[in-house]
Amino acid sequence: MTLITLGRCCPPDIQGFETHVRRDADDFVIQAALPGVEKEKIQVTMEERRLHIKAFRDDSFSRGRSLRSELPRGELEKNYSLPENIDAEAVTSSYDNGILTVRLPLKQQPGPRAVPID
Amino acid sequence: MKPVKRNEENRLDVVRRNDPFRSFFDEFESMFEDFFRPGFLSEYKDYPVAIxxxxxxxxxxxxxxxxxxxxxEDDIKVSVEDGVLVLRAERREEEKEEKKGYFRREIGYGKYERRFRLPDNVNLEKxxxxxxxxxxxxxxPKKEKGLSRKEIKVKGA
Structure with a gap:
């Protein structure tokens, strides 16, 4: 379980994938490099204050033999523990050209409110 | 970002020992051994990253x-130079947007490169x-068998 950390950039490891977390004005953004993964094989799940990213990458070659294997394959997974001020209902994700982007909007802080005087 | 040595050498040793094509598909190995790779999502790198x-x-x-x-597609260049397949990619534009004091950069930028020495039987035209x-x-694609075979007639003196 990774606690969400600003600017954190994990290099890909033998059975992992590269991710990057940053904080913008009103959201956190988690990006994950998942080249060669079909969109249908990516699952993003929110559970209480946890975010799970799960993906499956098939073998590169369905036939023939492999001469060199450097890309991660099979089950790929990463879990994050989220800060309290995330609006869980408003989390969105998109996948484009091998990059998964998950946006985690922050809860709107209620501004000062004038209290009417009876 | 400071290059940090990755604890990956053991894995590469295993891969290398079992790789009969080491002499072919293998031009850039040293980059994997010596550098922590900033990858595709990090924000700055000033040297080409191995693909x-x-x-x-x-x-x-x-x-x-x-x-x-x-x-x-336009960011990627593929060429064959003296029997070496060269892959180069570069993301030049920074999609940066300032919003309430935060800089938003969609993905990292930088140069990426990899070279593969090709076996002789590759048909470069295809x-x-x-x-x-x-x-x-x-x-x-491989050249058809026999295409690179030629009989040389031995002449008498």
């Missing part, structure tokens, strides 16, 4: 699948490359 790839073959062709997440889902997919 990871899977290589395979069947009876008709060699196949390379190179990981280049978040690129556009090499084909496609880009989809962050993978550059290259087919390198």
């Amino acid at each position: 990871h790839a899977d290589v395979g073959e069947d009876d008709e062709k060699y196949m390379i699948k190179a990981a280049l997440p978040g690129m556009k 090499v084909d490359a496609r880009y989809k889902n962050g993978i550059l997919d290259i087919d390198l």
Whole structure:
């Protein structure tokens, strides 16, 4: 379980994938490099204050033999523990050209409110 | 970012020992050994980052699948120079937007490179490359058997 950390950039490891977390004005953004993964094989799940990213990458070659294997394959997974001020209902994700982007909007802080005087 | 030595050498040793094509598909190995790779999502790198790839073959062709997440086709250049297949990619534009004091940069930028020494039996005329889902997919058809074979007649003095 990774606690969400600003600017954190994990290099890909033998059975992992590269991710990057940053904080913008009103959201956190988690990006994950998942080249060669079909969109249908990516699952993003929110559970209480946890975010799970799960993906499956098939073998590169369905036939023939492999001469060199450097890309991660099979089950790929990463879990994050989220800060309290995330609006869980408003989390969105998109996948484009091998990059998964998950946006985690922050809860709107209620501004000062004038209290009417009876 | 300071280059940090990755604890990956053991893995590479195993791969290398079992790799009969070491002398062919292998031009850039030292980059994997000596550098922590900033990858595709980090924000700054001032030297080319090695592109990871899977290589395979069947009876008709060699196949390379190179990981280049978040690129556009125009960012990727594939060439063959003196029997070496060169993959280069560069993301120049910074999609940066300032909002309430925060800089938003969609994905990292930088240069990526990988070289593969090709076996002699690749038919360079028929090499084909496609880009989809962050993978550059290259087919390198083999020359038909016998095409590079030539009998030399031995003459008397």
